[in-house]
Amino acid sequence: MLIRPAIQDDSDAIWAIIGPTIRAGDTYTIDPDITEEAAKARWLGRDRETFVAVEDGKIVGTYYIRPNQEGGGNHVANCGYMTAQAEAGRGVARRMGEHSMEHARGRGFHAMVFNFVVGSNDRAVRLWQSLGFAIVGRVPGAFRHPTLGYVDALVMFRSL
Amino acid sequence: MLIRPAIQDDSDAIWAIIGPTIRAGDTYTIDPDITEEAAKARWLGRDRETFVAVEDGKIVGTYYIRPNQEGGGNHVANCGYMTAQAEAGRGVARRMGEHSMEHARGRGFHAMVFNFVVGSNDRAVRLWQSLGFAIVGRVPGAFRHPTLGYVDALVMFRSL
Numbered sequence: 001m002l003i004r005p006a007i008q009d010d011s012d013a014i015w016a017i018i019g020p021t022i023r024a025g026d027t028y029t030i031d032p033d034i035t036e037e038a039a040k041a042r043w044l045g046r047d048r049e050t051f052v053a054v055e056d057g058k059i060v061g062t063y064y065i066r067p068n069q070e071g072g073g074n075h076v077a078n079c080g081y082m083t084a085q086a087e088a089g090r091g092v093a094r095r096m097g098e099h100s101m102e103h104a105r106g107r108g109f110h111a112m113v114f115n116f117v118v119g120s121n122d123r124a125v126r127l128w129q130s131l132g133f134a135i136v137g138r139v140p141g142a143f144r145h146p147t148l149g150y151v152d153a154l155v156m157f158r159s160l
Numbered sequence: 161m162l163i164r165p166a167i168q169d170d171s172d173a174i175w176a177i178i179g180p181t182i183r184a185g186d187t188y189t190i191d192p193d194i195t196e197e198a199a200k201a202r203w204l205g206r207d208r209e210t211f212v213a214v215e216d217g218k219i220v221g222t223y224y225i226r227p228n229q230e231g232g233g234n235h236v237a238n239c240g241y242m243t244a245q246a247e248a249g250r251g252v253a254r255r256m257g258e259h260s261m262e263h264a265r266g267r268g269f270h271a272m273v274f275n276f277v278v279g280s281n282d283r284a285v286r287l288w289q290s291l292g293f294a295i296v297g298r299v300p301g302a303f304r305h306p307t308l309g310y311v312d313a314l315v316m317f318r319s320l
Contacts, residue, residue, distance in 0.1 A: 029229035069189035072304040113299055116229060137297015137315045139273055144232040155297045155315060
């Protein structure tokens with residue numbers, strides 16, 4: 001699997017991955033009704049670096065990395081990751097997670113934080129824990145899951 | 161003290177309050193070098209409602225309220241508050257805090273969260289605790305304080 005910076009020409013393949021996840025509305029706090037154009041513009045925004053994971057010439061995952069905050073908070077990285085639904089469970093997210101930590105170190109970030117991991121997203125929580133992230137916060141009922149109702153949002157963190 | 165919605169004509173008075181706090185860079189993760197124009201545009205942005213606290217015709221504080229997240233996270237409110245430095249300690253922030261909770265209830269928000277309270281900002285932490293907020297998260301060293309070095313960022317929460 002190759003992980004490389006995304007280019008504008010990847011945007012349709014990226015949408016094919018992020019679109020179903022955004023529309024499902026059960027793991028990310030992006031408006032499920034966001035337009036394709038707006039979602040692409042955000043995922044590939046100038047406030048971040050965006051990568052794609054490529055296998056046999058096909059984009060199977062994508063992630064972005066950016067400073068978690070401006071000013072006094074810009075030494076901590078924040079990322080978002082999505083894997084093609086057909087590729088789930090094959091380690092794509094893990095590879096992207098490892099790549100993002102390495103990239104973050106190279107960029108001089110001291111740590112990485114996920115501000116809003118949906119508590120019902122067991123697969124994500126376990127993955128990040130296995131990659132050294134700890135749950136450092138829990139916001140009660142902060143996410144309205146489309147089928148489960150209100151679930152907690154987790155803050156997950158690790159030093160780099 | 162009157163608390164009312166901010167109007168565009170308030171922007172110079174708002175800058176007189178938020179400018180010194182932003183430039184100091186010790187409590188908010190806004191780039192301390194942000195331009196006055198950009199700071200005003202953000203504080204009065206269309207993604208939020210902005211209020212001013214007025215005493216004897218003078219603006220002594222300002223706050224904004226917005227959904228903490230989009231999509232499944234938009235039932236929780238997020239706010240930012242700043243008080244004129246000359247007015248600190250006189251209860252302006254407390255009044256704005258109370259006003260914001262009442263306003264948030266009226267808007268149908270279920271809860272309120274502050275995602276990034278700088279841990280060294282004792283006055284703010286104590287104020288929010290006294291208004292019913294609990295510390296539900298702590299991100300180690302997430303804020304680079306200009307004189308104290310790396311300090312934790314706190315997540316503070318209360319139901320409404």
